[in-house]
Amino acid sequence: MKQARKVLSTYSSDTFGVISALYGLGGLLVMHDASGCNSTFTTHDEPRWFGDDGLVFVSAVTEDEAVMGTAGDRLAADMIETANYYHPKFTAIASTPIPWMTGSDIDLTAAQIEESTGIPSFGFDVSGMKSYEAGASAALLAITQRFCTGEASTRKGTVAILGATPLDIEEEQLDHISVLLRDSGKEVICTSSMNGTLEELAEAKNAEVALVVSVVGIDQAEYLYKTYGVPYVIGLPCGPVTDRAVTDALEKAIATGKPVAVFEDAVSDETSKTMIIGEVVASRSLALEKGGARVIVPTQDSKHIAALLSAGDKVIVDEAELENELKSASDVYADGLYKFIIPSGARLIKVHHRAYSGRIY
Amino acid sequence: MKKIAIYGKGGIGKSTTVSNMAAALAMSGKKVMQIGCDPKADSTSLLRGGIPQGTILDLAREKGDAVTLEEMVTEGFAGVLCVEAGGPKPGTGCAGRGIIIAFDKLAEKGAYDVFKPDVVFYDVLGDVVCGGFTMPMRGGYADSVYVITSGENMAIHAAANIAMAVESFHGRGYAELGGIILNKRNVERENEKVAELADDFKTTVIGEIENSALIAKASEQGKTVVEAFPDSAEAEAYKKLAMKILES
Numbered sequence: 001m002k003q004a005r006k007v008l009s010t011y012s013s014d015t016f017g018v019i020s021a022l023y024g025l026g027g028l029l030v031m032h033d034a035s036g037c038n039s040t041f042t043t044h045d046e047p048r049w050f051g052d053d054g055l056v057f058v059s060a061v062t063e064d065e066a067v068m069g070t071a072g073d074r075l076a077a078d079m080i081e082t083a084n085y086y087h088p089k090f091t092a093i094a095s096t097p098i099p100w101m102t103g104s105d106i107d108l109t110a111a112q113i114e115e116s117t118g119i120p121s122f123g124f125d126v127s128g129m130k131s132y133e134a135g136a137s138a139a140l141l142a143i144t145q146r147f148c149t150g151e152a153s154t155r156k157g158t159v160a161i162l163g164a165t166p167l168d169i170e171e172e173q174l175d176h177i178s179v180l181l182r183d184s185g186k187e188v189i190c191t192s193s194m195n196g197t198l199e200e201l202a203e204a205k206n207a208e209v210a211l212v213v214s215v216v217g218i219d220q221a222e223y224l225y226k227t228y229g230v231p232y233v234i235g236l237p238c239g240p241v242t243d244r245a246v247t248d249a250l251e252k253a254i255a256t257g258k259p260v261a262v263f264e265d266a267v268s269d270e271t272s273k274t275m276i277i278g279e280v281v282a283s284r285s286l287a288l289e290k291g292g293a294r295v296i297v298p299t300q301d302s303k304h305i306a307a308l309l310s311a312g313d314k315v316i317v318d319e320a321e322l323e324n325e326l327k328s329a330s331d332v333y334a335d336g337l338y339k340f341i342i343p344s345g346a347r348l349i350k351v352h353h354r355a356y357s358g359r360i361y
Numbered sequence: 362m363k364k365i366a367i368y369g370k371g372g373i374g375k376s377t378t379v380s381n382m383a384a385a386l387a388m389s390g391k392k393v394m395q396i397g398c399d400p401k402a403d404s405t406s407l408l409r410g411g412i413p414q415g416t417i418l419d420l421a422r423e424k425g426d427a428v429t430l431e432e433m434v435t436e437g438f439a440g441v442l443c444v445e446a447g448g449p450k451p452g453t454g455c456a457g458r459g460i461i462i463a464f465d466k467l468a469e470k471g472a473y474d475v476f477k478p479d480v481v482f483y484d485v486l487g488d489v490v491c492g493g494f495t496m497p498m499r500g501g502y503a504d505s506v507y508v509i510t511s512g513e514n515m516a517i518h519a520a521a522n523i524a525m526a527v528e529s530f531h532g533r534g535y536a537e538l539g540g541i542i543l544n545k546r547n548v549e550r551e552n553e554k555v556a557e558l559a560d561d562f563k564t565t566v567i568g569e570i571e572n573s574a575l576i577a578k579a580s581e582q583g584k585t586v587v588e589a590f591p592d593s594a595e596a597e598a599y600k601k602l603a604m605k606i607l608e609s
Contacts, residue, residue: 103457
């Protein structure tokens with residue numbers, strides 16, 4: 001049966017993608033939902049919740065409000081009151097299935113809040129039914145367009161890291177990237193948006209080059225490229241091969257002024273029995289590191305995925321199709337939750353992906 | 362680009378009026394797009410000789426992302442760009458959500474940028490019954506809302522509801538109420554009653570269409586009166602109304 005899932009889980013939703021991308025930037029973040037979103041997000045998808053203060057709330061929309069169409073005005077009033085108390089740097093509302101289905105005008109609610117408080121406010125009309133990629137991409141682009149403005153003054157030797165959210169990137173990976181860049185003589189002036197600030201994000205336009213570490217950062221990278229001419233490299237350093245490839249690509253991008261993907265010339269071996277399941281940038285980078293593995297991307301909510309794949313790679317969201325594809329695998333790099341679909345005789349090499357298994361592993 | 366939403370009670374003559382205005386403007390050289398926002402999907406029928414058109418929702422369901430603008434937008438009389446949002450089967454689904462999906466699909470495919478129409482008419486069903494049916498009047502869509510009514514009490518009641526919805530969104534970046542169109546049914550005190558409605562909402566009756574057998578005769582032929590009887594007084598009335606809306 002198409003689309004039926006017996007053993008596999010789902011990826012974090014677009015609603016969570018929005019909140020994850022904006023978390024830690026000093027905003028008041030609200031998931032416009034009846035209940036449950038907040039606790040699921042904070043306990044499973046957001047490692048920073050346990051160590052940092054975060055203004056993350058759920059609107060607690062009621063059946064009565066949904067039917068009568070009054071949720072938007074009430075939410076605006078609540079957020080205005082809360083914003084006037086906490087004075088956040090911005091506010092953002094991420095929609096969920098109920099307000100999305102009933103046609104709530106999230107942009108209007110955000111505009112009401114901004115008009116009343118003067119605080120920049122964003123509305124994200126996400127459905128809660130797509131993957132985190134859609135929400136995180138939209139949020140990173142919107143926040144960059146709003147706060148990274150004005151004239152740019154390029155600073156030589158600087159790098160902006162884009163597309164970094166805990167849903168895709170581990171702290172240890174970020175540390176590895178930072179050390180790599182420092183050792184190659186680069187200064188990181190912005191990490192959007194893990195461990196970064198709005199002030200640092202505003203500096204991204206001055207970077208000599210950007211490093212896009214996941215697919216959700218490509219839209220914001222394109223904005224910086226088209227608006228300020230910041231060239232970008234797509235790739236995730238994850239070992240000696242990709243470390244070298246990324247540092248070389250950064251120099252190439254600076255020299256040519258053009259975007260480049262570290263794996264753009266690498267062709268996956270269609271007959272390879274080594275498969276990698278996961279986010280496209282991380283997986284293709286890992287395939288380059290391992291030398292010729294095939295990539296399977298299990299999400300389809302970024303328009304950039306197809307262009308980042310090579311022949312032999314596939315987008316597969318259907319469980320039965322994935323099960324069939326994996327029959328010929330000997331080694332599979334994937335999140336631990338995929339263990340239920342790995343054929344006997346094949347080896348699973350776990351690569352934690354928080355957007356998939358949260359904090360189970 | 363002027364974007365105009367037309368609302369009014371079901372059966373009051375919205376699609377006939379919009380199609381005639383679209384035809385009149387197209388004949389005067391304007392590029393006009395007419396978007397039917399009703400699950401019945403018959404808004405543009407008179408511009409297409411009575412031939413039904415595939416709806417955005419049906420096409421999207423059938424073809425997914427592969428659906429093209431050329432499939433969603435067809436040319437009718439005098440080159441009017443015809444679009445039908447469509448909707449669920451009667452008694453099922455969510456028509457309001459359907460309108461939103463259809464509008465999103467049009468935007469995603471860049472319909473306004475590709476066709477660059479001078480005028481866009483949104484022909485919206487009966488009443489503003491839920492969030493989806495406010496979509497045409499939201500920021501980024503129509504600039505003005507016009508409400509069609511006759512002097513019949515039910516039509517006036519529906520028109521008042523619509524005007525109230527527009528009023529409730531005043532100052533929020535939504536379309537403003539442009540005026541009332543009187544589509545006459547020859548009931549007692551018709552002009553007075555509709556003028557009172559306009560007064561209540563601090564607007565004006567921007568135009569009147571007389572009850573005419575010729576309009577019905579053209580409809581029987583699957584045509585607008587502008588197409589079937591271009592020299593008639595009725596065709597002239599639609600032309601005047603369209604120009605007045607365009608210039609206001």
